[in-house]
Amino acid sequence: MACRGHYLAHAAKATFTVTSDANALVLQMDLTPIELVVFDFDVTLYNTSGSSAEQNPALWHSAKSLSGVGEPGWDTRWNLPVVVHARRASQSPWTRTVLLSARPRTSEMETALRTSLTGADLHFFRIILKPVTLAATTTAFKTMSVQRLLLETPSIERVSMFDDKEDQLQAVRLVVEAQGKKFFPILTVTTAMT
DSSP, X not given: OEEOSOOOOOOOEEEEEEEEOSSOEEEEEEEEOOEEEEEOTBTTTBOOTTSHHHHSGGGXXXXXXXXXXXXXXXXXXXXXXXXXXXXXXXXXXXXXEEEEEEEXXXXXXXXXXXXXXXXXXXXXXXXXXXXXXXXXXXXXXXXXXXXXXXXXXXXOOEEEEXXXXXXXXXXXXXXXXXXXXXXXXXXXXXXXOO
């Protein structure tokens, strides 16, 4: 398993406030997020290709399709280079990490996905799943979601996105660059499981 692309080191915008009380000086630091890092789940973080869900698309809508997901290292379907990027990004105070998946937003799916991610020691600022009632394509859903995230956090200067679909990366690129932000697509590549 591998990933191609560019990943940035973090720079910071910080505001420092020094206050004092009767006993001590207090230094408060407000770190403003300047990078958004977006991760797809299926075939990006976790290799579901060749799974029963791929053969039967109805299973994508079932939380049962995530049963049996193990920890990275034990479960060889985790794309370890991408897992490492997600862990590093989530530890940066200047970065907002988001899991963005077209899996349906149901309580069962959210629970199953959070359990899988927690078992992999992956912690995201936000997990965004596709609303069941949304008739938009996956590409439209992802571009709308990234656009909304950029509007919510105008301090974001750059967006990195890990996905296995080049057309989705290119569509998101148009939205990000139209807002004057830098975009770094990372097309993930998984190898066949043996």
